[in-house]
Amino acid sequence: MKPSTTYLHLLRKTPFFAELNTAQLRWTIDHSHEWEAQIGAVIVDCTTAGSTEDVWILLDGGWQVESGARTYPAGHADPGKWFSAAHAADDCRLVATEHSYVMKISGADMRDMLSLGFAFDAHLDAGRQYYRKLFGPRSVQR
Template sequence: MKPSITYLHLLRHTPFFTSLSTEQLRWVIDHSREWETEAGSVIAKVDQTGASATDYWILLDGEWRVHYDGSTFPSRHAAPGKWFNIREAQGANCALITTEHSYVMRITEADMNTMLEKGFAFGHHLDDGRLYYGSMFHSNSQPLGPSGH
């Protein structure tokens, strides 16, 4: 992964951030880090340690897949799996890996909590993702698709 610049005009059109004001988008840019990745880049995995182990990852462009229990679960930037936090796996052995040239954003857990406290409109994205990851890690059924069914 290599550092990348986050541009406000592009972030404004990224599904996770479309409900934010210009002021909120600037706050996100000032409190996050964007990375450019190649296919096969490991973004997060269950055995990660340290402060970054609970960070939030947002897929800005491209595709990533959660590798879990012999299966892979792809997501693009408009799907419920467009964000990931290793806590969603609740200890399951998994890894989040890009499948093509992609751009991802890391937001620390503390900064995400601050954004939520400030009323940033992430709730429906986080809820959709939790439902998606819950179906992946805690049932024998396939994860819900983008439509939620």
């Protein structure tokens, strides 16, 4: 993966960030890292993830969670549009399925964003339900 530039006007159109105001979008840009991922790029390997609390958001393109012999694809408007190793099986990987742009937000910054009232609850709740169906209830409590 290679670093990419986050543009406010494009971020505003991304489903995960569509409800944020301009100040919140700028805060997001200042507290995140955007990456360009080619097809097949491993975005997260759950066995070696530096922090399981980091949150990855699919801005454009597609990705899939791979766990064992199973794959779970998602697009930027699906419940699986965000990913955190804390909500997945220990042996999983997050892999780009097409040319994609992804954003990494640290767990600490995500907690700050939520405490500041960023409107992510519906997206996070839908994702938690999705990952609970895939990995069981313990995945949401890790």
